[in-house]
Amino acid sequence: MTTERRDYRVGGPEADRAATAGLVEAEWFRPPIDPERLRELQVRGNARAAIDTIAWLGLLAGFGYLAFLSLGTWWAIPAFAAYGALYGGAGDSRWHECGHGTAFRTKWLNDVVYYLASFMLLRQPTLWRWSHVRHHTDTIVVGRDAEIIFPRPPSPTGVALVFLPLVNVPRLVARAAKHAIGHVDDEARSFIPADELGKLKWESRAYIAILAGVTAWSIAIWSIVPLLYVGLPTVYGAWLMVFFAITQHAGLQEDVLDHRLNTRTVYMNPVFRFLYSNMNYHVEHHIFPTVPYYSLPALHQEVKDYLAPASPNTWSAYRQILSTLRRQWRDSAHEEPRGDLPAASDGGRSFVNTGHTVWAGDRHDGLIDLGPANALAPGSARQVEVGDEAYALFRLGDGTLVCTEGLCTHGQAYLAEGVVLDCLVECPKHNGRFDLRTGEAVRYPATDPLTLYPVEIRNGRVVSSLHAEFEESGV
Ligand code: FES
Incomplete structure (x- = not known):
């Protein structure tokens, strides 16, 4: 039993250990799949992503309007709650899918939604783009992956704080402010190429300018309403983003080269799947990131026999996650059982060729x-x-x-x-x-x-x- 805490800083001493252990930029398990079927699943169009994006932005505008109409009444609370969940919660999966460039066939459509959603989440586009590349390269490898939500051992306070973005969002703003004046931190430098750092500075300045402008407007009219529409929804809507994001990797194994061991697929209802852009098929997404979100359910059917059983629903996934985190709090070496998995090797090459x-x-x-x-x-x-x-x-x-x-x-x-x-x-x-x-x-x-x-x-x-x-x- 161990409660020893590792150093999770990206680029810290654990990064050297990961490199020595062959965990850096390594080949990962892929299940076999018919190459022609995979090609079909990789096809992108603009129509489906356009419908989903219009529905998302339409709902956002609709609840924003309802909130405006109900200002000064109690009805404003549920209206702003829905607006915030669509802004700071559902924005996350749009950010993600368009960051991969797979939602739309047309590049500029992906870029427009990516930049819009990045701002909604107060994520600097260049910083998070490269951070996410690293997350896919070295998923949950300690010292390499900047997107590990629960360092072990996960304390109850730490778990609760993830749901309270009052800590995290000010950190994002402070980081953007530092980058805006040219102070790029070591973590960012460890995965962003030097010639991209200039972009980071200008994006950060744009964010700070917009936030400062909205804050000034709120002060000028002595009303919090402008900030309730821009800026604060990242805080009060983030709970939905966290609610979904936790199901992806929380409590699963660190330092392995098999997404079946460190990533979770959860069956979710159609409303959740719309809000979350099918990212509940997260193992499939990590193994085949070229497959757009709308084809992930079909991909799941193709490869599910080679994966760990999916959690039957969100509730069941949460019960398992909370139980695992509780046990890891006392024993950080505890691992969630993943069942019997087909062997990951193929004639000495762990990466199964699909072509x-x-x-x-x-x-x-x-x-x-x-x-x-x-x-x-x-x-x-x-x-x-x-x-x-x-x-x-x-x-x-x-x-x-x-x-x-x-x-x-x-x-x-x-x-x-x-x-x-x-x-x-x-x-x-x-x-x-x-x-x-x-x-x-x-x-x-x-x-x-x-x-x-x-x-x-x-x-x-x-x-x-x-x-x-x-x-x-x-x-
Ligand atoms: S391996 Fe990273 S883009 Fe090809």
Whole structure:
């Protein structure tokens, strides 16, 4: 039994320990899934996300209007409560999904909702974007993940305080104020690339300016009403965000490379799923972050046999979580049982390949055979292994074949398992994107370009020298 407290600071001494233990940017378990089915599930459209966003903002405006009409009466309390829950609570899953860039097919729509929801939650967009990349890379790895809600041992006071954002929200504002004057803390520097720090400063200044403006307005008219609409809903509506967020990882295992052990899926009713954008399928989201929220229930059906049983409902999940936290308060080594899970290894490679893999062979003409051309449909990809090297072969929507290096330049993810979106490929790990015509990285967190290799078709087979295109031309 132990109640010893570890150092949860990102970049602290535990970060070195995690690196030594092979927990940093490692490969994680993925269940097998038919690659064509996965491609279907990864398809994004604008319609579903637009309907959900209009419904969310419509409800927000409706309750805001009701609150305005009922000012000075007791009815203003439930009206503002609903407004706050939609603003500081339901805003969280919109922030999340648009941050991944998966809600809408159109990039700018994701960006608009991401920035709006970021402000509602007082999260600086650049800071939290990179923090969330780290959360997906090293989920619940102590010293690496900045989004661990309950450090062990979790005291009853600490658990209660999470529901009381009176502490957390002022901290967010104070941090934005520090960043606005250029004092970026060490934690932020540990995961934000240096060339993104300037953005952080300007976003923080914009936040502080808006909050200061609304506060000044409230003071000028000597009324708290403006602040009840902008600023304070982050505080009084945050309980809903916390209510959902706790079900994701609370009490589950630290320092493992298997989301089935540190992440929880909970069956929720349709109202909760609307408010929470289906993030109750959280294990599925962590394993396949390229699947948009509206396809997570279908994804769950595909892979559930390989996962820990889902909690049957929110109430049951909370009972289990509170029981686990209570036991961890006395013994921080206590773990919630997850049941028997299928083995996580696949021939020594814990990351189960979900793409069609071809082990390429030499040809007599010095080219490498990358497999049959007609087996690759438009919008699909194939992984090609040549010795110890991995390559990815894509067919774009217009039929063009493109061969690239196999691993994302940001991390250890196989691009053939990503999504082909017109002439782009989206990485399966953090949703970084590359332009397949040029190799250019066009969406964070990917910043370095991909190497492209020339391909041609001979006798129905795709072949390549696998010498980089620019090397050949001497550029
Ligand atoms: S591994 Fe991070 S974007 Fe590809």
